[in-house]
Amino acid sequence: MEPNGQHSDIQIRNLRVLEALLFAAKEPLGADDLRPYLSENADLADLLDQLQQRYQHAGINLVQRGEKFAFRTAEDLSFLLRRDDVEQKPLSRAALETLSIIAYHQPVTRSEIEEVRGVATSKGTLDVLMEAGWVRMRGRRRTPGRPVTYGTTMGFLDHFGLEQITDLPGLGELKGAGLLSSNLPPDFSVPKPSDGDLTSDEDPLEPDDAGDDLLSDLDARNQPNET
Known part of the structure; x- marks a missing residue:
């Protein structure tokens, strides 16, 4: 069994890696996209849950889309970015x-x-x-x-x-x-x-x-x- 300090370091690294991958991604990422970058036997579900809680009250939130995850602007702040939206032709x-x-x-x-x-x-x-x-x-x-x-x-x-x-x-x-x-x-x-x-x-x-x-x-x- 690994020492507590070493386990903590691995956990912190896994969280940082997930955070970086999800921030940089243009589209939501799933388990197959994320697991190769984590340590062996990493609990992906627990790591994602920790990230969701960490950003729960931040300006961006970790949201789930089907079986994938992505960082998105907090819903109550989305109006601030509307002026930067590219105007799209309305659907018929x-x-x-x-x-x-x-x-x-x-x-x-x-x-x-x-x-x-x-x-x-x-x-x-x-x-x-x-x-x-x-x-x-x-x-x-x-x-x-x-x-x-x-x-x-x-x-x-x-x-x-x-x-x-x-x-x-x-x-x-x-x-x-x-x-x-x-x-x-x-x-x-x-x-x-x-x-x-x-x-x-x-x-x-x-x-x-x-x-x-x-x-x-x-x-x-x-x-x-x-x-």
């Missing part, structure tokens, strides 16, 4: 609706998105969301035609301050915010999204699936513009 109504459907119904195909919206969804709308880093192609549905399924990304969680996809507002919260009518059918419910691993009715994507998906969407470009 079609893009917002599509993003909401993907977030709550994932994994979901384009035809399923269109069924919920009631109008055609152009490839351009999905491209905008994927270029923003909020939507990704998950896999292929095990149905005729093997359509691509879509889901949200770690960037989506990070941008909207969600730890897990299940932290999306529920029915009561959406009603309270005035985003849903109070005259909904008694059996109406907000879907529970599935994110992460492929579901039993999805196959993994192949390397050329992005090109195949583009070809399969050519017909959609000749459809009327969506509203």
Whole structure:
């Protein structure tokens, strides 16, 4: 067993290494990203918990995004940095609706998105969301035609301050915010999204699936513009 002083030095070094890695990272980091830099048998969960507590009342906090971690400005101070934000073009109504459907119904195909919206969804709308880093192609549905399924990304969680996809507002919260009518059918419910691993009715994507998906969407470009 190591002397207490030596153990303390190793612990301090591990914490400093984690702190440095997370500060320098452009995106949230997971266990596989962090463990190689720590001492053997380091308790990563305990180290992350210590860092979270250390920065709990600081100007930045250690937050969890899915299974990954990142330093982010404390929520109560975020307004101070808004003037430095790069102004982004607002999403169109079609893009917002599509993003909401993907977030709550994932994994979901384009035809399923269109069924919920009631109008055609152009490839351009999905491209905008994927270029923003909020939507990704998950896999292929095990149905005729093997359509691509879509889901949200770690960037989506990070941008909207969600730890897990299940932290999306529920029915009561959406009603309270005035985003849903109070005259909904008694059996109406907000879907529970599935994110992460492929579901039993999805196959993994192949390397050329992005090109195949583009070809399969050519017909959609000749459809009327969506509203």
